[in-house]
Amino acid sequence: MTARRYIVVALVAFAAALAAVLIARFWFAPPPRVESEVHALLHQRLTLDAVQEQRIHALEVAFAERRERLETEMRADNQRLAAAIEAEHGYGPKVGEAVDRTHHVMGQLQKETLQHIFAMRAVLRPDQAAQFDAAIVRALTQPAR
Incomplete structure (x- = not known):
């Protein structure tokens, strides 16, 4: 050759x-997480004034702490679920309880995420809020790949 x-x-x-x-x-x-798209919209596409930036930053810091706490709980729940599966070798009462606990924490995270989104929206002007709403709807309704 x-x-x-x-x-x-x-x-x-x-x-x-x-x-x-x-x-x-x-x-x-x-697909990108909804919060990633919201973050990009807030910090790259919307023109926020200094007060809005400060308020949204404070909201993001507070939410990051709450999210970390709930994600830590979910990891602990996954460990409990693994232990229950190992103990019962099937869908027994301990597995069912662990699944229910995991679903509860996941639901709490979803609720707190929505509360965070609405708190950030409240900081925006009406024209910004319209763009924000459209981005949220797009992020939640995009087809899964």
């Missing part, structure tokens, strides 16, 4: 690998 063929083969292999990565990212990457 000549050097030219090796170069062509290397380029084709590189192009195929690159295409595979791009296809995998498109098809298998999870």
Whole structure:
């Protein structure tokens, strides 16, 4: 094989690998989380004044603490669920209780996330709130990939 063929083969292999990565990212990457899209909207697309920035920052700090607390609870619940599965080897009462507890904490996180979203919305002007609402609806209704 000549050097030219090796170069062509290397380029084709590189192009195929690159295409595979791009296809995998498109098809298998999870959609962005709603809060990621909201954060991008607030800090990149809406023109917030200094007071709005300060108020939203305070809301984000407080919510991050609450979210971390609930996520810690969910990790503990997952450990309890694993222990219940290991003990019962099936869907027994301990597994059912662990699942119910996990669902309760997940529901609490969802409620607190919505309260946080509405608290941030309350900081916005009407024109900003309309864009915010549209972004929330888009984020919640986009089809799963």
